[in-house]
Amino acid sequence: MIRPAASIGRxxxxxxxxxxxxxxxxxxGMVSSFSGQAAARTQDNVLAASVATIAExxxxxxxxxxxxxxxxxxxMLGAISQDRVFYRVSVNGETLTGYDDLRGxxxxxxxxxxxxxxxxxxxxxxxxxxxxxxxSAGREAVPVTVSVAQTGNGIAQVTSxxxxxxxMLSVAFFILAVALSAIAARASLRPLNEIAQAVSRRGxxxxxxxxxxxxxxxxPLMSALNRLMDRLGQSIRRSEDFITEAAHRVRTPLATVRAxxxxxxxxxxxxxxxxxxxxxxxxxxxxxxxxxxxxxHATVAFRxxxxxxxxxxxxxxxxxxxxxxxxxxxxxxxxFDLSSKPSPVRGDAILLQTALRNVLDNAVKYSPPETxxxxxxxxxxxxxxxxxxxxxxxxxxxxxxxxxxxxxxGDNVAGVVGSGLGLTIADEVMRAHGGSLRLRNLDxxxxxxxxxxxxxxx
Amino acid sequence: MRLTCIALGLSLLAQFALAQISLAQDxxxxxxxxxxGSSDRVVRVISTADLEVFEPFLLRFQTTRPDxxxxxxxxxxxxxxxxxxxxxxxxxxxxxAMDLQFKLANDGLAQSYQSSVTEELxxxxxxxxxxxxxxxxxxxxxxxxxxxxxxxxxxxxxDLIALLRxxxxxxxxxxxxxxxxxxxxxxxFATQEARSTDAxxxxxxxxxxxxxxxxxxxxxxxxxxxxxxxxxxxNVLGSYAAQRIEEDDRLAILELEDFANxxxxxxxxxxxxxxxxxxxxxxxxxxxxxxxxDADAWVLPPLSDTRDPEPAAFGPIRLGPGLMVNLDQLNRRxxxxxxxxxxxxx
Numbered sequence: 001m002i003r004p005a006a007s008i009g010r011x012x013x014x015x016x017x018x019x020x021x022x023x024x025x026x027x028x029g030m031v032s033s034f035s036g037q038a039a040a041r042t043q044d045n046v047l048a049a050s051v052a053t054i055a056e057x058x059x060x061x062x063x064x065x066x067x068x069x070x071x072x073x074x075x076m077l078g079a080i081s082q083d084r085v086f087y088r089v090s091v092n093g094e095t096l097t098g099y100d101d102l103r104g105x106x107x108x109x110x111x112x113x114x115x116x117x118x119x120x121x122x123x124x125x126x127x128x129x130x131x132x133x134x135x136s137a138g139r140e141a142v143p144v145t146v147s148v149a150q151t152g153n154g155i156a157q158v159t160s161x162x163x164x165x166x167x168m169l170s171v172a173f174f175i176l177a178v179a180l181s182a183i184a185a186r187a188s189l190r191p192l193n194e195i196a197q198a199v200s201r202r203g204x205x206x207x208x209x210x211x212x213x214x215x216x217x218x219x220p221l222m223s224a225l226n227r228l229m230d231r232l233g234q235s236i237r238r239s240e241d242f243i244t245e246a247a248h249r250v251r252t253p254l255a256t257v258r259a260x261x262x263x264x265x266x267x268x269x270x271x272x273x274x275x276x277x278x279x280x281x282x283x284x285x286x287x288x289x290x291x292x293x294x295x296x297h298a299t300v301a302f303r304x305x306x307x308x309x310x311x312x313x314x315x316x317x318x319x320x321x322x323x324x325x326x327x328x329x330x331x332x333x334x335x336f337d338l339s340s341k342p343s344p345v346r347g348d349a350i351l352l353q354t355a356l357r358n359v360l361d362n363a364v365k366y367s368p369p370e371t372x373x374x375x376x377x378x379x380x381x382x383x384x385x386x387x388x389x390x391x392x393x394x395x396x397x398x399x400x401x402x403x404x405x406x407x408x409x410g411d412n413v414a415g416v417v418g419s420g421l422g423l424t425i426a427d428e429v430m431r432a433h434g435g436s437l438r439l440r441n442l443d444x445x446x447x448x449x450x451x452x453x454x455x456x457x458x
Numbered sequence: 459m460r461l462t463c464i465a466l467g468l469s470l471l472a473q474f475a476l477a478q479i480s481l482a483q484d485x486x487x488x489x490x491x492x493x494x495g496s497s498d499r500v501v502r503v504i505s506t507a508d509l510e511v512f513e514p515f516l517l518r519f520q521t522t523r524p525d526x527x528x529x530x531x532x533x534x535x536x537x538x539x540x541x542x543x544x545x546x547x548x549x550x551x552x553x554x555a556m557d558l559q560f561k562l563a564n565d566g567l568a569q570s571y572q573s574s575v576t577e578e579l580x581x582x583x584x585x586x587x588x589x590x591x592x593x594x595x596x597x598x599x600x601x602x603x604x605x606x607x608x609x610x611x612x613x614x615x616x617d618l619i620a621l622l623r624x625x626x627x628x629x630x631x632x633x634x635x636x637x638x639x640x641x642x643x644x645x646x647f648a649t650q651e652a653r654s655t656d657a658x659x660x661x662x663x664x665x666x667x668x669x670x671x672x673x674x675x676x677x678x679x680x681x682x683x684x685x686x687x688x689x690x691x692x693n694v695l696g697s698y699a700a701q702r703i704e705e706d707d708r709l710a711i712l713e714l715e716d717f718a719n720x721x722x723x724x725x726x727x728x729x730x731x732x733x734x735x736x737x738x739x740x741x742x743x744x745x746x747x748x749x750x751x752d753a754d755a756w757v758l759p760p761l762s763d764t765r766d767p768e769p770a771a772f773g774p775i776r777l778g779p780g781l782m783v784n785l786d787q788l789n790r791r792x793x794x795x796x797x798x799x800x801x802x803x804x
Contacts, residue, residue, distance in 0.1 A: 068792060069783045071653055078778030082586045084564050085779040097788045122566050153586070 008192075012185035013178070020177030028163075028170040035162035039155045040127075046080055047129035048114045050148045054089070055133045058146075063138040065091050073148070081154020086121060088147045091137075096144070107145055108132040124151045191215050195222070207233035239302070243295055250291045258284045293421040296354050300425055304432035308348040311458050314384050315340035315377045317349060321356040322375060325364060333370045340377035343384035344458040347433045355429035358422040359388050359451050366392035366449065383435075384457050389450040394441045403439060426453065485541045488532045493520060495527035501736045502529045504538050505552035506643070507723070508677055511698070511757050519743045526736045534674060535642030542567050545730040549737035552725045552744075554595070554695070555642030557649075557781040559724045563588040564782065568726040569734060575742040578749060583722065583761055585777050590741065591722035592748030593758040594774050596696040597647045599712040600680055600703075605632075605689035606710070614716040615657035622664050629668050632689040634679045637672035638797055647693045647719050649784040649793060650775055655717045662800040665692065670801060684709055693719075701757045720774040723758065 053073040059066055067089060077085050088098035105117040105128045117128045128149035134141040191214055198212060209226040258281055265277045322336050329336060345352075363373045371391040378385050395403065403423055427437045435455035442448025489509050493516055494500075505512060509532055516528050531548075533541070535555035542551055542562050553559050562568055568588040576590060583591040599618070601611075605628065612618040622629050636644020651658040671688060673679045676698045679691040684706050696711065703709045725744055727737050748761045775781070783789060 066792075067788060069786045069789050071780050071783045074783050075776070075778060075780035078776070078780055082778075084566070084586075085782065086564075097786055 009182075009185045009189050012188070013182045016181030016184065017174075017178045020174050020181065024170040024174040024177070027173070028166050031166035031169075032159070032163040035166070036159040039158045039162070040152075042080060043127055043150065043152070043155050044116055044129065046076055047116070047127060047148055047150060048131075050074070050077055051114060051129045051131040051146045054087070054146045054148070055131050055144075058089075058133055058135050058144055060135050060137045065096060065135050065137050065142065065144055067096070069097075077148070077150055081158065083154040084124065084126075084151045086126065086149045088145075090145050090147075091135075092142050098147075102128075102147060102149060105130050105147055105149075119149075121149060124153075126151050127155075191218060199225070207236070243298060247291065247295050251288060254284050254288045254291070258288070290421070293358070293425065296358065296425050297421055297428075300351055300354060300428050300432070303348055303351055304428065307351075307432055309346040310349070311344055311346055312349045312352065314343040314345050314352065314386060314455065317352050318356055318375060318377050318386055321353055321360055325357065325360050328361075329364050329373070332364065332367070334364055334367050335372040337372045337374045338377075339375070341379060343377055343379050345384050345433070345455045346458045347455070351429045351432065355426040355453065356386065358425045359453065362422045363388050363390040363392070363449070363451070366390060368392065379457060382457050384455045386453040387450060388453075389442055389448060391442070391448045393449075394447050395439060395449055423451075426451070430455065484544065484546060485533055485537045488534070490529070490531045493517070493528040493530065495520065495523075495525050497525045498527070499525065499733060499736055500527040500529050501549045501733055501740050502531070502547065503550045503552065503740070504531050504533060504541055504546075504548040505550075506533065506535045506538060506554050507552060507758070508532060508675075508698075511701075515744070515747060515756060515758075519740060522743070523736075523739060526739065528740070534640070536640065539642065542728045542730075545728075547730055547732055548728050549731040549733045550725060550740055551728050552723065553642070554721055554723050555646050556722055556724055556775055556777060557646050557785050558642050559589055559726060560585065560777060560779075560781040561785055562728070563726055564779065567729050569729055569731060571727050571734075571738055571741060573738060573742050575745045579745060580761065582774070582777065583748070589724050589726045589777065590745055590748075591724045591761060591774075591777060592744045593697070593723040594761050595721050595723060595759060597651075597693045597719040597721065598696040598699055599714060600683050600691045600694045600699045601710050601712050602683050602686055602689045603708055603710045604686070605629075606712075611712060612714075614714060615655065615661055616716070618712070618714070619657070619660055619664050622668065626668060629689055631669040631671070632687070633665050633668050633692065634671040634673055634682060634688045634690070635665060635692040636679075637674060639794060641674050643676075643695070643721070644693065645784070645790075646721065646775070648797065650719050651693070651717070652793070654719075657716070659796070659800065661692070662797060666801045666803045672801075680709070695721075697758050722761075722774050722777060724777070 050073045053070050053076075054067065057067045057070055069087075074085055074087075077083070086099045086102050088100070088102040089096045102121060104119045104121075106115050108115045108130055109132070111133055112131070114129050114131050117130070119126060119128060121128075126149040128147055130145055130147040132143055132145045135144050136142075195210065195212060195214060195218065198210060207229045209229060210222060212222070214222045261277050261280045261284065265274060265281070268274055268277065318340055319338065322338050326336065360373070360375070367373060367390045373391075374387075374389045376385075376387045376389075378387075423437070423439075430437045430453055433455050435453065438452040438454070440450050440452075442450055491509055491513075492500075509530065512530065516530060520526070520528070535553045535558055538551060538553050539555070539558040539562065541548065543565075545567075551559070551562070563585060570587045571590075572587050576584060576587065579590065612621050622633070636647065638645040638648045648658070671682070673682075673691075676691075676695040679688065679694050680699055680702050682688045683691050684702065686708070690712075699709070699711055703711060725741055727734055727741065731737055747756055747758070750756075750760050753760055784793065
């Protein structure tokens with residue numbers, strides 16, 4: 001199992017979420033700053049209106065400057081927020097009315113111009129608007145300055161309220177953006193998942209190129225995958241060809257050698273020559289058999305990788321194997337005693353045939369002449385079983401479980417041709433099908449062997 | 459009339475032991491009474507509300523908080539304002555002169571106070587957690603019933619002016635109102651009315667010709683109407699009047715439909731307060747009275763008093779910087795000049 005690296009989907013979501021977080025923060029900051037500016041400008045405008053209203057009531061009365069503070073000038077300040085209000089009206093710098101210590105602001109030079117100052121007054125920061133107007137008092141006009149100041153708590157409250165709202169909106173926006181990012185990431189990864197599913201849905205031997213419209217970004221991956229499949233197909237074809245070719249190339253000369261040796265056996269008269277020719281025939285038989293089993297083993301190893309799981313009848317397969325081995329058995333006067341019930345299993349028919357052939361072949365090989373081999377195909381609960389029992393030499397004294405190891409032979413078979421691969425092949429086929437192979441002696445004296453092949457029923 | 463006021467104040471003064479000699483030197487005290495608590499913690503209250511009006515509330519408060527002692531001092535609204543501006547050590551200042559109270563808060567002479575009770579107050583009943591309203595009291599016209607029996611009672615100021623003009627002999631020397639130069643509440647009522655209706659100045663002109671009697675306080679005006687010395691008292695505190703009319707059928711309140719001032723009685727914790735914790739407890743109790751359901755439970759009507767729909771229709775005087783306009787020295791001088799020339803006619 002390959003441990004997956006960080007998911008693309010998660011990375012995409014995280015990236016988009018980070019961008020959303022940044023944008024949320026930015027928008028919050030901007031809204032806060034704008035609302036702060038707007039609130040401050042509102043306050044400035046109201047202050048300006050207030051000083052203008054007061055300045056308009058300025059008049060001269062018998063040579064002195066008089067004014068009447070209009071109610072609205074202060075009431076309008078109370079309308080925007082609950083802030084403290086201070087004011088001062090001065091003539092030539094002398095306080096006419098109001099808070100005498102409210103000083104420090106700039107004095108407007110141009111009549112009618114409103115100047116704003118932010119200054120500290122009575123322990124608080126105040127925003128002050130000032131306006132100047134010339135009022136004729138006596139013979140000359142004197143400059144009169146009207147200043148109105150207001151604390152900023154109310155404005156700060158309005159601003160922080162707006163900022164809170166903006167923050168909540170930003171958080172909501174962020175959450176929405178994250179949800180949408182996750183959806184977007186999933187949507188953009190969908191073609192990739194679809195291709196992966198299409199590939200994994202394929203049968204074990206389906207190596208056709210993938211014909212599927214893929215997004216442009218996935219086209220290189222697709223063509224690489226197709227090229228790989230193509231190469232894999234070619235390589236498989238080559239090994240299959242090689243196996244067939246090798247079998248053919250090895251078996252044909254061996255058959256020729258054997259035939260020639262048989263002929264020679266009949267023509268020579270000397271005992272020594274006959275003996276050596278028999279050794280040749282035996283060696284050829286052994287080679288031929290080993291070649292076949294090696295090919296079988298290679299086939300099993302290759303086919304078990306991607307197991308075909310078609311529904312097959314185990315009794316049918318057994319019957320065909322028994323038929324194919326009957327001529328060989330007849331030569332030793334061995335009879336097959338077959339009893340079978342239909343036993344459907346899922347698996348590769350060729351592999352199951354190979355396994356059964358190897359087991360039966362062993363049975364024939366190790367049986368003395370004029371005996372019978374019993375073959376029983378049956379269903380036991382959820383399992384299909386094939387039991388093959390011979391009346392041969394049994395399994396010997398060694399541990400039974402090692403007999404299925406590669407090239408391992410029993411310690412009592414020295415006189416018989418064998419490679420030690422037969423049971424290994426059968427065991428591997430059973431394992432590949434989720435089944436098992438069990439061995440036991442037919443009776444307690446150690447004569448006769450039973451091989452039990454167990455497979456799950458379809 | 460000021461003399462009668464002062465005389466009365468002095469006589470009240472004599473009745474009670476003077477615990478705060480130092481204070482007495484600085485401000486004119488009309489009445490003082492101590493309500494000792496079980497501990498030595500004392501809330502020093504300076505107020506414009508008469509003792510007999512406030513005592514029931516104070517005693518009720520002490521049943522729930524017997525540990526807190528209360529020192530209650532009655533003075534005029536201008537004296538109260540002066541006491542707080544001089545940073546005299548009071549823990550709670552209660553006044554009917556909204557403008558003076560507001561100016562104290564605006565000028566930084568009040569402490570911020572927040573509690574679960576202050577949060578329940580309507581927005582218009584407090585300002586910046588510095589000043590809190592707990593009553594809404596209309597200004598009314600109190601009449602000596604016998605003098606108005608001839609015809610239908612005047613329904614507007616217009617009618618009242620006409621009636622006074624037509625019966626100068628009957629009303630000569632028998633109309634009373636606040637001396638706005640001394641009484642903070644009288645000045646507040648006068649300035650607010652002058653801003654709201656032009657009938658105020660005509661009313662003042664007419665009263666000026668009738669040799670008006672000028673008073674410091676509502677209670678004395680009502681006393682004089684009850685005794686028949688006055689036929690009419692203009693701009694009297696409705697809460698005080700309503701209490702007296704219940705027990706005295708010679709008195710009546712003239713329902714004027716054109717306009718009515720509604721004053722909010724306010725409390726604040728002065729910046730110089732020492733026992734702020736207990737002052738807060740007393741203030742909370744006061745505000746709970748202001749938000750009570752049963753309007754008749756106390757002489758001072760609650761904020762939401764709807765017994766008289768007429769004044770409510772105009773709404774109370776707004777607690778805001780607009781109140782400071784009339785306290786401006788130039789504006790005050792201008793207003794008092796106009797008032798004096800109308801009131802004091804030869």
